[in-house]
Amino acid sequence: MNSLVYMRYELLRTLRNRRFFVLSLGFPLVLYYLIAGSNRNVKDIGGTGLSAPLYFMVGLASFGTMSAMLSSGARIAAERAVGWNRQLRITPLSPRTYFRAKVLTAYMMALLSLFALYIAGTTMGVSLEADQWLKMTGLILIALVPFGALGILIGHLLTPDSIGPALGGGIALLAFVSGTWFPIPSHGFLHDIAQFLPSYWLVQAAHIAEGAHPWPARAWIVIAAWTVVLSALAARAYRGDTGRV
Amino acid sequence: MSASGIAARAPWRASEIQLSGLVKSFPGPDGPIEAVRGIDVGISAGETLALLGPNGAGKSTTIDMLLGLLTPDAGTVSVFGRSPSEAVAEGAVGAMLQTGALIRDLSVRELVAMMASLYPAPMPVDEVLALTGVSEIASQRTNKLSGGQTQRVRFAVALVSNPELLVLDEPTVAMDVEGRRSFWTTMREFAARGKTIVFATHYLEEADAYADRAVLMAHGGIVADGPTTEIRAMVGTRTIRATLPAADTGELGALPGVTAAERHGDVVILSCADSDAAIRALLTAHSDARDIEITAAGLEQAFLALTADAPAEPLTGKPAQGTP
Numbered sequence: 342m343n344s345l346v347y348m349r350y351e352l353l354r355t356l357r358n359r360r361f362f363v364l365s366l367g368f369p370l371v372l373y374y375l376i377a378g379s380n381r382n383v384k385d386i387g388g389t390g391l392s393a394p395l396y397f398m399v400g401l402a403s404f405g406t407m408s409a410m411l412s413s414g415a416r417i418a419a420e421r422a423v424g425w426n427r428q429l430r431i432t433p434l435s436p437r438t439y440f441r442a443k444v445l446t447a448y449m450m451a452l453l454s455l456f457a458l459y460i461a462g463t464t465m466g467v468s469l470e471a472d473q474w475l476k477m478t479g480l481i482l483i484a485l486v487p488f489g490a491l492g493i494l495i496g497h498l499l500t501p502d503s504i505g506p507a508l509g510g511g512i513a514l515l516a517f518v519s520g521t522w523f524p525i526p527s528h529g530f531l532h533d534i535a536q537f538l539p540s541y542w543l544v545q546a547a548h549i550a551e552g553a554h555p556w557p558a559r560a561w562i563v564i565a566a567w568t569v570v571l572s573a574l575a576a577r578a579y580r581g582d583t584g585r586v
Numbered sequence: 587m588s589a590s591g592i593a594a595r596a597p598w599r600a601s602e603i604q605l606s607g608l609v610k611s612f613p614g615p616d617g618p619i620e621a622v623r624g625i626d627v628g629i630s631a632g633e634t635l636a637l638l639g640p641n642g643a644g645k646s647t648t649i650d651m652l653l654g655l656l657t658p659d660a661g662t663v664s665v666f667g668r669s670p671s672e673a674v675a676e677g678a679v680g681a682m683l684q685t686g687a688l689i690r691d692l693s694v695r696e697l698v699a700m701m702a703s704l705y706p707a708p709m710p711v712d713e714v715l716a717l718t719g720v721s722e723i724a725s726q727r728t729n730k731l732s733g734g735q736t737q738r739v740r741f742a743v744a745l746v747s748n749p750e751l752l753v754l755d756e757p758t759v760a761m762d763v764e765g766r767r768s769f770w771t772t773m774r775e776f777a778a779r780g781k782t783i784v785f786a787t788h789y790l791e792e793a794d795a796y797a798d799r800a801v802l803m804a805h806g807g808i809v810a811d812g813p814t815t816e817i818r819a820m821v822g823t824r825t826i827r828a829t830l831p832a833a834d835t836g837e838l839g840a841l842p843g844v845t846a847a848e849r850h851g852d853v854v855i856l857s858c859a860d861s862d863a864a865i866r867a868l869l870t871a872h873s874d875a876r877d878i879e880i881t882a883a884g885l886e887q888a889f890l891a892l893t894a895d896a897p898a899e900p901l902t903g904k905p906a907q908g909t910p
Contacts, residue, residue, distance in 0.1 A: 350697075350700040423688070424687065431655070431681045
């Protein structure tokens with residue numbers, strides 16, 4: 342038994358799905374150039390102290406990577422619809438390997454999306470120290486963990502025809518309240534909600550450029566809590582999902 | 587080839603597969619619907635067993651419980667002395683489920699190799715591809731296959747683990763005549779390796795031709811269980827046709843060995859439980875009977891007779907308990 346072989350084919354399948362690939366990488370890039378391009382010379386957007394190209398680079402990266410992580414749900418739902426999930430259940434494939442393969446594939450897509458936006462950012466004049474790039478990437482990857490679990494959860498709960506609207510609406514809503522399209526004011530109702538969302542802290546990773554650590558203890562707790570809850574729910578959904586769809 | 591895998595699992599041959607008192611209901615609009623109503627089946631290692639029945643008889647539900655995909659409401663399943671999930675985890679079970687397509691964006695060979703990687707002692711990929719007749723399409727993408735080709739690849743996926751128990755739920759549904767023939771040839775080859783095979787079908791000739799034993803299901807219960815020859819013997823197994831203008835059908839129906847008599851013009855048709863006794867009695871009573879034909883009824887007729895009026899309550903008395 343070799344779980345690496347299994348994961349390799351999962352990755353291969355994802356890379357070969359060109360439409361999926363191009364759309365998931367392309368959309369955030371187009372949006373980035375549209376939004377950041379028109380604010381190119383803004384040095385301090387919404388009182389954040391960050392330039393517009395940097396702020397929106399991370400904002401759109403949060404949008405792109407969230408979408409990439411959650412798109413595993415759409416792929417799982419499609420596999421379930423053709424009965425593949427049941428076929429896998431009568432193999433020795435462990436839930437652990439299955440989850441790993443799904444999360445790894447999602448992270449691969451997220452990383453590609455992230456790097457594409459980094460490159461776009463530098464073309465718009467974003468310039469950071471090497472260690473700032475690294476730390477920022479690290480924070481973004483950590484904040485994405487709960488989304489890996491969420492993708493698996495919705496994949497095992499929803500059908501292919503309902504997952505489109507669920508993802509489209511869900512991601513748009515999360516992006517809106519997390520500051521992807523415009524900075525969240527530093528106090529008020531929106532700010533109070535956003536504090537409890539892992540996607541908010543994704544966008545906050547941009548503040549690494551200011552030198553200080555952008556994540557207070559609260560950020561780590563919020564992300565850990567979402568990870569624990571969503572992983573438990575995803576595991577439960579997977580266990581119960583052996584019937585005919 | 588795959589000798590090591592077989593050797594490692596050899597002790598299992600001694601044990602059996604046992605379904606005991608299985609009950610399963612599903613929620614329906616007017617309360618729970620009992621899909622399986624307390625069935626008992628024992629399957630010997632190396633046996634090929636057909637689960638026969640019309641749609642809605644409970645075959646697929648039974649198979650899902652055998653594979654551990656469904657948990658029975660009552661009763662137990664033992665696969666080679668283990669629970670279904672243990673047997674699956676050890677790679678002892680292969681199955682081709684009723685509904686199913688293949689995942690896309692892999693070639694046939696890649697897909698089979700991916701599945702092989704999940705098992706402790708799989709068959710070599712090339713051997714499986716050859717065995718199931720998909721070697722020529724091995725480099726094609728799974729989303730470019732015809733229905734029949736897809737079924738053969740699904741068969742390859744079911745076989746790649748070199749399972750001790752192979753379960754096939756209506757495997758030949760999307761296949762043409764030629765596809766069916768080669769499919770069953772492969773299945774027989776696999777059975778000849780001493781494997782246990784359970785297949786569900788509503789093609790009666792398939793059960794007749796390829797199973798050692800048939801379990802006939804209707805309305806969630808077992809209506810008959812035995813060698814296919816025995817199942818046929820349970821209803822008017824043979825039919826006597828004769829030209830006999832004068833005889834009364836009531837009188838003919840009362841002859842020894844005859845279960846029913848009907849008339850079509852000058853021809854009478856006698857359904858017989860014991861055609862030997864019936865023909866002797868017929869010729870004794872009516873020496874003028876002409877154009878006599880005795881034909882064996884197909885399993886088709888047995889099937890219709892047995893499932894048409896199956897009781898709605900759980901069945902207890904099984905007409906024939908087959909334990910070869």
